[in-house]
Amino acid sequence: MVNIALIGAGKMGLSHLSILGAHPDVKITGVCDTSKLVTDVLTRYSGFDCFSDYKKMISKTKPDAVFVAVPTKFHAPIIK
Numbered sequence: 001m002v003n004i005a006l007i008g009a010g011k012m013g014l015s016h017l018s019i020l021g022a023h024p025d026v027k028i029t030g031v032c033d034t035s036k037l038v039t040d041v042l043t044r045y046s047g048f049d050c051f052s053d054y055k056k057m058i059s060k061t062k063p064d065a066v067f068v069a070v071p072t073k074f075h076a077p078i079i080k
Contacts, residue, residue, distance in 0.1 A: 002026050005063035007054045007078060009033035009042060013069035020067070029061035054078060 002025060006017055009031055020026050031046075032054040033039050039050035051057035058066065068078050 003029045003061070003064045004067060005030040005032070005054075005057055005061050005065075006067045006069060007032045007057075008069035009035070009038045010069065013067075016067050016069050029063045030057040032057045 004020055004026055006013055006020070006028065009017065010033070013031075013033070017028065017031065021028055028048055030051055031039070031042055031048045032051040033042075034052060036052065039052060042048050043050045049057075049061065051060075068075055070078065
């Protein structure tokens with residue numbers, strides 16, 4: 001089992017989340033997005049632990065891997 005966290009739950013993030021969620025060897029440990037509406041809906045209907053701060057999510061969930069699905073211009077600050 002691989003524990004995966006997702007940063008960014010927009011169009012690409014939700015696409016990744018759908019694919020990852022269907023994989024039998026993947027557990028989604030956390031989802032992070034800056035939109036409270038998005039995290040509220042995901043929490044209510046998916047049961048995923050949702051966060052608005054990716055650093056707190058990573059610290060709390062201790063994932064094996066992180067998918068960064070935010071606009072390209074925001075990748076560098078997140079992955080450093």
